[in-house]
Amino acid sequence: MIDLRRLHVLRMLDEHGTVTAAAAALHLTPSAVSQQIRLLGRDVGVELLERVGRGVRLTPAARSLLGHADRLYAEWERVLAEAAGAPAGGVLRLCGFPTALAALLAPAAAELRDAGVAVEVTEAGNAECFALLLAGDADIAVVLPAPDAPPRDDPRFDQQPLLHDPFDLVVPAGHPLASAAGVDLAAAADEVWIGADGCDDSAIVMAACSAAGFTPRIAHGAKEWNAVVALVSHGFGVCLMPRLAPIPAHHRVVRIPLAGAPSRAVLTCVRRGSRGRPAIVRGLGALAAVAAQSPLPLVDGEHDEAVPHRHTYRS
Template sequence: MDIGRLRVLREFADRGSVTSAARALHCTPSAVSQQLRALQAEVGLALTEPAGRGLRLTDAGQALVASADDVLAALDRAEAELDTYRSSPRGRVRVAIFPSAGLMLLPGLLHRFAAVDGLDVEVRDVDMTPPEVPALAADFDIVVTHRDESAEPFTASRLHTVHLLREPLDVALPPGHRLASRERVELGELAEEPWIGVDVGFPVDDVLRSIAARTGIRPRVVYRINDFQIIGALVAAGHGIALLPRYTLWRNDLLRRPLSGIRAARHIEAVFRAGADSRPAVATVLANMVAESNVIATG
């Protein structure tokens, strides 16, 4: 049954006449009569009958009004509940985040999310490359992704991006390395070193490849491992050197040096479907991501 017609029937029952119902509904009496006739045809029963110069409800009409009260009250409760989601950061927000950003951001973010009443954030770590982001944005409310600093900003007509953080990449050296006394190192000085990299297509590898293209010096990658914790352990044990993000992983048994004369960094961004941030819950998660990123970058 049409909800609008049920509302007309209830107004007629409450007001006692077509004219009064029309006045309450801000429409014409003929429109009210038309809606009552349409509802009557829909249910296949007479809902009104003549009474003097007007109409009155039949027994079937009175029974339907009683049920309509329950239905409309339930709808009003549902609408009121939805209003709280429109006006306050309540409900579930699904977040996909690449693992090393999770290592860096999630400990602080989860504290921030827990402080917001009614906010339920579901987080999944996804080892993603930039081309995979649009498909992930179809499954998640927010996708935290990364790209090489020299790569073009992520653009798509139906996706929006909030920049979270520029994270410099430093060369990680084992203790006692021959360049340990240097404040910065030249890529040429590392030409013969064994490098530990990530899989081809991931932003840190993109940075290494773009550096090689700019300098003409191609690093010799001997291992490809996507987990920075493992890479850090291998470097500390003397199995090679690596580019590691500055804020994500700290180990006391590693030496970290910036590359001289080269801007090496990755950009971390939150990507979401157009309009998703109109939901207060999504907007709150984004705002907390920006705040936590600022703490990390300045702290």
């Protein structure tokens, strides 16, 4: 018999690369990780690790075992969906990137809480959301299909569309483009740009500018949207900003819809096989309800409202 908990430890070692990193992700000691893998090797009658210098690597037998692990775990999640109505510990754990937390997860979690569901919400970067799901520290994540994210057909995760999040051009109040009801992105080709260095959206921004025929001249950078908009407000440049990201009222900027606006698909993600668990069904339902009430288009087009006119934000 294979202990799935030990198999999960092997999966985490493969994911994180070292015993120490896997132990940190699993909230275990390195010695406990090594012991679990030794016991798994004993259970299946093969060696799973081999020494390489001061470290270890997975043996071919371990690789073969991992080839079946994702399918076994997906089946186990389906068993749990049929057998139990509550997530581990009785708390539904949600995570997402910052703008998704503010616009989607927080209101969905409030609805769940008011309906008597215990919830726990964690802000996490896109890559960290997948790590939290895999480690069992989150049940539902709101993520982006970023270049470094697992592909949609990754056997460990079930990723489904939630909504589209268009990008707007944000310029200082009084800027020559500020009076436009809408513009082509190429109109900002000669502008100085503010880079969103710490955001998962920078690749989308660069690709959109490239498609419009220019490379943005980035003179300043910030890691949070609030800081990016503050720089725009004080006349240091322009930026592209997803519509989910709020703009504080005291910033003097204008948000202009773009013709053929670039957008990012916002996805829900759960461990494959777990989407049918009753608590997760409720959580996904709450997120879908919040998304349906937003002014953003749903991915399936059912809520594809007209893009609003430019918005001016002044103190």
